[in-house]
Amino acid sequence: MRRWRLVVVAAAVVLAGGCGGGAPAGGSAPSSAAADPAEASAGPTGGAASAADGPALAEGAAAPPERAADAFTYNPALAPEGTNLAVYSTSDGTNTTVRLEVLGLLPDRGYAAHAHANACGPTGDAAGPHFQNRQDPAAGPGKPSTDPAYANPQNEIWLDLTTDSDGDGEATATVPFTFTDRAPASVIVHEAMATATEPGKAGSAGTRLACLTVPFPKG
Ligand SMILES: [Cu+2]
Numbered sequence: 001m002r003r004w005r006l007v008v009v010a011a012a013v014v015l016a017g018g019c020g021g022g023a024p025a026g027g028s029a030p031s032s033a034a035a036d037p038a039e040a041s042a043g044p045t046g047g048a049a050s051a052a053d054g055p056a057l058a059e060g061a062a063a064p065p066e067r068a069a070d071a072f073t074y075n076p077a078l079a080p081e082g083t084n085l086a087v088y089s090t091s092d093g094t095n096t097t098v099r100l101e102v103l104g105l106l107p108d109r110g111y112a113a114h115a116h117a118n119a120c121g122p123t124g125d126a127a128g129p130h131f132q133n134r135q136d137p138a139a140g141p142g143k144p145s146t147d148p149a150y151a152n153p154q155n156e157i158w159l160d161l162t163t164d165s166d167g168d169g170e171a172t173a174t175v176p177f178t179f180t181d182r183a184p185a186s187v188i189v190h191e192a193m194a195t196a197t198e199p200g201k202a203g204s205a206g207t208r209l210a211c212l213t214v215p216f217p218k219g
Pocket residue numbers: 113114115116130188190205
């Protein structure tokens with residue numbers, strides 16, 4: 001927790017400098033300093049702090065596919081270019097905690113988000129289906145899992161969040177499994193404001209707005 005006090009000081013300096021606005025387009029120092037006011041203002045919620053103690057597994061400012069490397073926006077109207085995405089993950093050997101931090105999405109809006117099976121690519125589809133710990137045998141290519149027995153936030157990693165007035169937000173998910181020879185490879189932010197849970201629609205969250213490739217460690 002000591003780190004957070006330093007971070008708050010750094011954030012205060014940044015804000016005093018009048019740099020509280022949109023997402024930084026580049027440069028790791030400003031983006032990491034700006035990433036932390038959201039963290040500080042949201043406060044410690046549950047296991048969020050423990051997932052934050054290490055470095056981000058992946059972080060990047062979203063760019064259109066023709067210029068993106070690891071962080072993509074497929075819809076700049078809803079996920080503006082420059083939106084900063086950062087993902088953290090820790091495991092205690094039994095559970096896995098994943099945190100998503102966003103900076104610079106639209107303000108005061110819900111966004112559904114999940115860990116997906118594949119890395120990001122030129123289109124949102126490249127990331128494949130949601131990562132599932134127990135894979136739904138009824139799902140397959142072009143046929144997403146919509147059975148709540150599999151498409152649920154204990155078997156998948158759901159990171160739905162609500163942004164603040166600056167468009168910043170975060171979500172933390174703790175799931176009762178660890179990664180094996182299979183691990184997710186990205187986090188997708190969707191158009192829907194929350195992930196559906198009802199049978200036949202479970203896991204659905206609308207079009208894919210943004211994607212961050214994340215090298216989640218395999219077990
Ligand atoms: Cu998703």
